Amino acid sequence: MTTSLFFLMWGLATALALPLLVPFHARGLGGIKAFTAANALAVVSLLAYATSQMLPPGVYVIVSNAAWVSALSLAYIGVRQFFGMRPHIRRAAVLGALFVLAFALMLYGQDDLRGRMLLFSGFTCAAALATGRVIFRQRRRLQTRGVMLYLMLAIFGLAALHALRIAVYTVGGEAPASLLEPSPWGLFFIVCGTVTVPALFLALLLLVQTSLSEQMQAALTFDSLTRAYSRRSILDELDRELRRCKRAGGKLAVLVLDIDHFKSINDRHGHAGGDTALRHYAQVVQRAVRTSDRFGRLGGEEFALLMYDCDPAHALVQAQRVCDALRDAPLFLHGVEVPMTTSGGLAVYQPGDTADGILARADAALYRAKQQGRDRVELAWAGRAPGRAQPAGPAEAAGAAAAGQGVESTA
Template structure:
């Protein structure tokens, strides 16, 4: 048995392990997992055929094994496209695979030229690896997913470069890589060709894990109905911001807002329409707030907006903008749904806890309700300064 067979068998075994790993992620419902498992299955069969080459008919040893290996890289690509939420260009992939197989058969039966055969197969693999890297790099993603994305894109780029280099080497130096004696370049290209699929599958599994972690984090920190941060996330974020404000001496403000006569909206239009108001209000806030502000649902129809680096004037300005943006009428078949909000504003005092700040913002909200609703009220200012203006509009 040639020593070149061992890496092939080892990689085939790795592909089997990858199928089991991916099967364990099947329940996650994350798109792409099944395609990646099929890719590893196809690669495993192909590698077994390649390693049994001496005892096989030529068609199985060359065309079928190349077809399975080509199919495996195309399935891998399909998995990444599904994962990234993009349609797979099946026609292009199918045409590429068919062309590669036709060329392989030509350079097998018409002109027996193993170098050109290998170069053509490497071109397909290199091209697909390049497409995988480009798709991952192009996809905008959450910072929490950056590590696995970077790992996989870099690996795909390296494999693309390796495959393309291998194709050139076969074309430029026929027979250089086909010798039985294991030269450095021979071993390098063999290793490269065989480990690409398991390594890219490991990248895919890392990407799935990171996405699942981010989803679990969102489930723990986000409000299910509106997608706003929840009370738990607000308190954790506030704790960090409070410490930062103390350390840097920068201001920190909090807005508490509540939908006016929300019970009436529910009674008049139904609970589902009430929910719609809460979702709409969250979207309005999302369009206004800064990247580092945190908008959270405290519960029911009450929300909070934490404004790092905002003093009383800036917070009041933000509150007026929000109040205006949330004076809305939503079209509905049973009659338009009009809603408004009242807002209480407080700016952090020295040595004040977040609960105390929230309490003062709540008192200011109550004052806004008392003043007739659809208005903004400021909590009593820090250190006995005069009351900030709180005109409607």
């Protein structure tokens, strides 16, 4: 009776993840249905031993073991589905059916307790290792490394526990005993199981929750169409960098870019063609800029590039690279070459700058670049009010003119 109560508590501990998995069904996540079914069957397996006093011996043993094998098979299938891999449903079903058949022969034919224990632990160890192998290979798919580590510890811990059980009942020479009247070794395996089994299903739950959380964070951080940083993300980063520059006297250059004649691409090739053009543009620009800089989409065909620790001269060189890269990488739509160019306005940090202020200066420089023929970058004039062009001094005018000539297209 005491052991039955132990299995009841074990089953209830394993069931803790079950009500938390069910709400994820509406999200359409791969593997979530398999995880839920696996968790439910694991609970059934444990509760079958808890109700052993009310069921015939042959019934609770076969029900418990069949449910456990099905749970492990579904966990394996669910992990593969979660990572977008072929689930191997038929293979898992055939192996599970063969196990149940062999187990039934050892139970209802000539009763072989040692054989059943070794078969059970052998299947559990193999299934856990197969699942752990998938998780290990896909460990980089989740950025939150602690979750994958916890999941691998749970699944490989389960495999190690049953590998030890096989060793104890073979080379260890331990005599097998029923789980309802366990030997010291049997009690050890039951206690360890109360840790590894609930931990496994809680780890699967954590895997699902963390994956959704990372997807939501990515949706806020990145633009869904171009995979550049989103408007919110780029503006938040600009605010942080301006505070850093104010605090530590750093350097920052902001380049606002706009695709030239983008409306004509939409008019000729439709919105699908326009979307393709935006994706192409973002890919070309991100290949051309420094990996340390941040490139984001402000909206429509307007983008921004934040260049850290960059003075005006180096920023202009970077801007020229963007113009050259786009000119050298034409877009093809329906087999037709669609030349793409870009215009930009470049503003560098000045003491007292706000995000609106530096962007307004860059926008004004972008407007000048458009007026002066496009496919070029203009440097914002220093010392003028946001959004308004102020007359520049002789030195500033010369510098701006030289900067404009330095990035003017020769095409």
